[in-house]
Amino acid sequence: MADEWQEGPAIDTADRLSAEALIVDVDGFEGPLDLLLTLARTQKVDLRRVSVLHLAEQYLGFVDRVRGLRIELAADYLVMAAWLVYLKSRLLLPPDPTEEGPSAEDLAARLAFQLERLAAMRVAAARLMARDRLGRDRFARGLPEDMAVRRSVSFTATLLDLMRAYARIRTRDEFRPFSMNRDDVFTMEQALDRLRTLVGGTVGWTDLAAFLPEGWTSPARRRSATASHFAAVLELARNGQIDLRQAVTFGPLSLRRRPT
């Protein structure tokens, strides 16, 4: 095709069509650079000879049309748009000899470089993936030899395991109050064990408080013991081993062995 090599910023119909077709797929781009690269391709010139001015116009036109369709664009697309407006104005104005920093041409050249590099990396990635790959085109020995083995255990861990372990510890920090001394915790299992034996020896209704273990008198211990014993009697009642009774709301809780 002769016009493959056609230069210059003229926007022909084909370009317009392809740029418009892009709108449909606005989610398909991996960021502004990807979009710029796709737009640059519509210029149908070698990336080195792409017209950055034209490219800026293409991009800004694209952004306008997308917004016209009330499609929300991610912030980085808009940041890029703002930068391209700036670049475009600098490219159009005569150079200001007093201005510091890179010239407009430098900036344009660097953008072109980034596009070329991204395109090159994509080609490289494709070539890499197209290589003869192990497990698909090339194969290792399927039946590794049985060796006379002397077994020993080796412990392994990957760096990822290590980093995750560390992260686990650090994120647990916020919950440190929970890793309290278990001396002050009376578990429900313990309470169940206690009650199963104690309930057998009772006659008639007895206050739950009477079943609490001795020595659990500090506020924290008492709270823990009460809670676990309360949970335990519910469990026993559910299993039909005891009856529970409470005369008034928040009143004392009594229990008795269910008559058999």
Next chain:
Amino acid sequence: MTDDPLAPPLFAPPPLPEQERMAEAILFASVAPVSLAELFARMPEGSDPAEALAGLRQRYEGRGVVLAKVGDAWAFRTAPDLGHLMRREVVEERKLSRAAIETLAIIAYHQPVTRAEIEEIRGVAVSRGTVDMLLELDWIRLGRRRMTPGRPVTFVVTEQFLDHFGLESARDLPGIAELRAAGLLDGRPGPVVPGTGEDEDGLSEGQPELFED
């Protein structure tokens, strides 16, 4: 199908040397010995696996690897006289316990670090077995004693540790912020089960003296 004796068959089988290559590759990659029937099924139509195997067998005669018949099937085997080269310590790989990996991580990130400091960071006691195991693995070693009351020993990671984890130095460990930024970490904290370290072996306060130097 054709009755012209000079016409080449529609799908000519590959030449014999090519068939040998094919049989060689199939036998090599297969996870079990391969029967003649299977070779026949896998090679292009018109191939003669028996012939290919014969050629292959000859080719490997006297080599370090020989073509051996196993029941009705064929497989490559180490030449019997080289069996001594195959004696190897086969190591069974096991994952480190959670306690061990956490302890190791703390040492790596905080070294030199004392046992009391490890326990403070983990929130549970560190068992003697865990530390011993990491010492035995040569992943940690004793560092300088801390110049504080009791002169507790400290732990640091070793050369072997760096080697195993593919690090150039302990400073190359990524920081938490970096890990999160790189998507290596879940944002949410891990399941928090208080006091369920598998290794609370009622260690008393202070530094163990088992690491006397």
Next chain:
Amino acid sequence: MTDDPLAPPLFAPPPLPEQERMAEAILFASVAPVSLAELFARMPEGSDPAEALAGLRQRYEGRGVVLAKVGDAWAFRTAPDLGHLMRREVVEERKLSRAAIETLAIIAYHQPVTRAEIEEIRGVAVSRGTVDMLLELDWIRLGRRRMTPGRPVTFVVTEQFLDHFGLESARDLPGIAELRAAGLLDGRPGPVVPGTGEDEDGLSEGQPELFED
């Protein structure tokens, strides 16, 4: 033991053809590439595994199974043109996302490379989990930290990467010489285009060290 006058002295290294057989047997028996150092350790004293490998490589040229160099190690692998016969050995692979593939290529061609540099090249943030996945595949690992402000972590490719893609070394990446000649692997002074990565770690030092001669 023997009274054959031609028998080699008791402790002389085995003759080269015998060494070739040994290397052949060891490499055949192993799934993973075997390093020169390991061959050296497993062969009788005085052996020259490099020489044996050279002979072996030649012997297997054009066969159904070929000797491949993977970094500093060696492995037998089936010839790539016979992959179609091995369909039943194909391991189903996780489908890699475009982001993962590009990130992998950038790490391979630009290594050692920081996350910010990857983001500058791709123009988007490295997505959560992409690096994680490449690490889990054992295709990349952490390299040396960059000696720039913030001391960012770098990534490099692994031996498994080379093995998987059939490369002898990272120098053999397809087209790398051309890309280098075109200046496309050079670091450039700071990104000029906004919104391409956080630029948190002094990109000016973007020179890969791996390919220095």
